[in-house]
Amino acid sequence: MRRSLGLELCMAWLLWMAAFGAMLYYGAILLGLYKDPMMAHFRQYGEERRIYPLSRFIFSLSGVLFMTGLMLPGSTIEALLLILSLIGIVASFGISRTPHVQAALPRWYQDLLDITTREERRAIAYAWARLPLRTRLRLNGDSYAFQVFVDEVRLTVIYGARDPDDPWATWQ
Numbered sequence: 001m002r003r004s005l006g007l008e009l010c011m012a013w014l015l016w017m018a019a020f021g022a023m024l025y026y027g028a029i030l031l032g033l034y035k036d037p038m039m040a041h042f043r044q045y046g047e048e049r050r051i052y053p054l055s056r057f058i059f060s061l062s063g064v065l066f067m068t069g070l071m072l073p074g075s076t077i078e079a080l081l082l083i084l085s086l087i088g089i090v091a092s093f094g095i096s097r098t099p100h101v102q103a104a105l106p107r108w109y110q111d112l113l114d115i116t117t118r119e120e121r122r123a124i125a126y127a128w129a130r131l132p133l134r135t136r137l138r139l140n141g142d143s144y145a146f147q148v149f150v151d152e153v154r155l156t157v158i159y160g161a162r163d164p165d166d167p168w169a170t171w172q
Contacts, residue, residue: 012071019063026057032108035128035140042125048118052102055095062088108143112150123157124150 028034030053041051062085069081095101103110112121127149128136139146 009071012067016064016067016071019060019067022060023057023064026053026060029053030057030105032106032143032146033140035108035146036136038106038109039125039128042121043129048121050113052096052105054102054105055092058088058095059092062086062092108146111147116150116154120154120157124153127153127156 025034029037038051038053041049065081065088066085069078069085072078072081112124116124131139139149
């Protein structure tokens, strides 16, 4: 009896940690602190599929609330957390069905969709993938620097900028 209780508690903690990790992941994407997953979608061929992490963030938040509520048995906080988690699950499904609410966050993503074409977004995504890790981390946290990066890539794509000192440019 005692052994199974320890196993159940361990599994509950593992599920809580998984839900908390997912909540942190989607929270970083929503805040614009981690742009790699959304930039990777621009590199895909075929019809562009837009992704909106707000509903996934709310779903993972409700998972954290649900698991926290299950780990606090016999208290009034347990009932409150379970009710809030159910409200969060319903809200995440409601948000996934309303496009104007989904498009509210992350703001940089919506701005990028508004000012660029599909070809420019693909070029920006491929340029993003070629950046060193430290540069990507710097651009993740600084919205202004990211916008400058986007503008530089757009200028390169639109005007076909080349290095004038490159001796091999005449042979390409």
